[in-house]
Amino acid sequence: MATENKNLSNYDKNTIPNAKDFRFGIVVSEWNEQVTEGLYNGAFAALTDCGALPENIIRWNVPGSFELIFGARQMHEKLELDAVIVIGCVIKGETMHFEFVCEGVTQGMKDLNLLYDVPTIFCVLTDNNMQQSLDRSGGKHGNKGVEAAIAAIKMVELNRK
Ligand SMILES: Nc1c(NC[C@H](O)[C@H](O)[C@H](O)CO)[nH]c(=O)[nH]c1=O
Numbered sequence: 001m002a003t004e005n006k007n008l009s010n011y012d013k014n015t016i017p018n019a020k021d022f023r024f025g026i027v028v029s030e031w032n033e034q035v036t037e038g039l040y041n042g043a044f045a046a047l048t049d050c051g052a053l054p055e056n057i058i059r060w061n062v063p064g065s066f067e068l069i070f071g072a073r074q075m076h077e078k079l080e081l082d083a084v085i086v087i088g089c090v091i092k093g094e095t096m097h098f099e100f101v102c103e104g105v106t107q108g109m110k111d112l113n114l115l116y117d118v119p120t121i122f123c124v125l126t127d128n129n130m131q132q133s134l135d136r137s138g139g140k141h142g143n144k145g146v147e148a149a150i151a152a153i154k155m156v157e158l159n160r161k
């Protein structure tokens, strides 16, 4: 199902575990800051709406999406967390750089999920243009940051079984 057929912000709070005892790390890319801030705000709002305490949500910034890998790894290594969410926005330019950044970040996130017992949640937009990114960071298709927050809570619950 494409995003255009599913609002990214929709969730049923009654089906989501209470996150009051969960600790989250969020690594945010500064590239396309207007979009990544919208994603972060969506994630933060959804986490706290589901019971997470603001003091249990630790944010680090990195320059670009490719640095999300190292930033998330350092969070896993240095902080006691239940989940790490990485937030980025990669938008196609004139060259192949888009493909390599997207592939590198995707593979890096997969590797982190293999290396650590704490889940790393992938909240990286990989869009053809800015409008697509705006539509998915609080626009007409909702907010992927909300989707990522709900995924993080569910994965923490799964990890505690
Ligand atoms: N073009 C975008 C980038 N490029 C920068 C890389 O992510 C990285 O910071 C650089 O190659 C240095 O290692 N990053 C994004 O997040 N979004 C883009 O659209």
Ligand SMILES: CC(=O)[C@@H](O)COP(=O)(O)O
Binding pocket: 090, 091, 092, 093, 094, 095, 096, 097, 098, 099, 101
């Ligand atoms: C994803 C990128 O690095 C890309 O936006 C950079 O733009 P360009 O391919 O025109 O250099």
